Amino acid sequence: MVRQGRIRKEIDEVDHEIARLLTLRARYAREMGAYKRKEGIAQYDPAREKVVIARAQKLCPGLPPSAVRAIFGEIISACLSLEEPILVGYLGPETSFSDVACRMLFGQSVHGVPLANFGMIFDAVEKGECQYGVVPVENCTEGPVNQVLDRLIQTNLRVCNRLILPVSQTCMANCEPKQIKRVYSHPQALAQCRHWIATHMPHAKLYPTDSTAAGALMALKYKNACAIGTTRAAQVHGFSTVIEGVNDENGNATRFLVIGNHAAQPTGNDVASLILYIQNKPQALVKVLRSLKQNMTSIQSRPVKGHPWEYVFCIDVEGHHNDPDFQETLVRLEKVCVRVKVLGSYPA
Known part of the structure; x- marks a missing residue:
């Protein structure tokens, strides 16, 4: 019992130090929030979050990486809410898979806004009623969510993060x-x-x-x-x-995207989402694929509204659209496409 009391006392001292450092981190978060607002910098920075969590995982070898991710994810979430409360739209009501994805992406301190359909999520972000939205774009067994793809084609919003959420029904x-x-x-x-x-x-x-x-x-x-x-x-x-x-298939998962008004900064391990409008003629898609030097991880086609039997292609490619090599790829694509639209780049 004496030893137990001593160990508990040491744990209490560590907890006091953790609390002191969390308070200090919160103060710095408020300072950072004021600086970002002054300079017009987005508060949400998924590239920075990825770096912070990866560093913490290396510094905490005594804990499972998933536990470190969960702990620091919530610290980041709480501090981000101090910088500026962020409203994030998702397909509601609460307890939906979109709600789960929203909390995994933004933490429990997020101000989630449950909305009735995907169109309302895009509308809310486009009108500034929410800073971000979380939308499912593809399920690994049932394929793309066409309503979301169609709005991604139409919108001027950017994709700034993603989450692959394991789905157990x-x-x-x-x-x-x-x-x-x-x-x-x-x-x-x-x-x-x-x-x-x-x-x-x-x-x-x-x-x-x-x-x-x-x-x-x-x-x-x-x-x-x-x-x-x-x-x-x-x-x-x-x-x-x-x-x-x-669910019928093991390994069921859904890919969610975060939509907002900015892309994420490069991390060195990124994915870019593009919309390609191509000519309706033989070999057009072949020319597009030959223009890619990066690995393409996804491709979906959608009909062009008002133009029967014409299609656009939604693709995901490894890399960041601001990387020099990727810029060269975009130049090649623009030569063989009617139009190239960069939806955004985000951590892989």
Whole structure:
């Protein structure tokens, strides 16, 4: 017991020092916020965050890297809120996967703004009602989120960060699975679980909702109904029946993007998102691909509104658009494309 008391005393002393240093860091954060506002510099800097967390992981070999990331991510989030409260729009209500992604990207101190659809997120950022928005752009099993791609093509906003969020779908209800007659969720979530639903509740009717969180709220209103969504939603709403991992494919994940009015600074390990308008003629896409010297990690096509059977291509390429080599690639692309639009670059 004597030794236990001594160790606890030492831990208390360390905690006091941590608290003192956190208070000091908060003071410096306020000073940095005032400087950024004066100079017109964006408060949110994902490239800087990546450097800070990577350094902290090297300095804390006694903790798992994921734990260091979580701890310093919350420190950064809290200090960023002191610099300037940041409003971030996401597909609500709370407990949606977009809510989870928003908190992972910006921390628990973020001022999240739940919005009813993707268009409202883009509108809020474009009008200055939110500084940033978090939107899903692609699921690894069900493919692109076309509504988001279409707005990315149209908008003047920039992409400044991304998150690949592991997605484990949860079935939640207040009845036994065999009693379920209605299934509520976002169309993407329903598609990710179509085989599981067909096997375990083949006679249930599917009801698409604007988000998985909205589906959870609908399931609360009806007897013999369930929702597919986040485990957090099941916990928050207190569903009595909770079945985790009902998605058909293991390794299910969704790629989220942060949209705002600026791109991120280079880190040396970045990804650039481009929109390419190409000529409607043979070999046009081949010429585009031959112009790329960087590795292309994603390509999607979308129809051009008002021009039937014409398409634009949304691609992700390794590198930062301000890198000299990448600038040369952009020059080559501009020679073979009708138009090249840089959505932004962000940490990989």
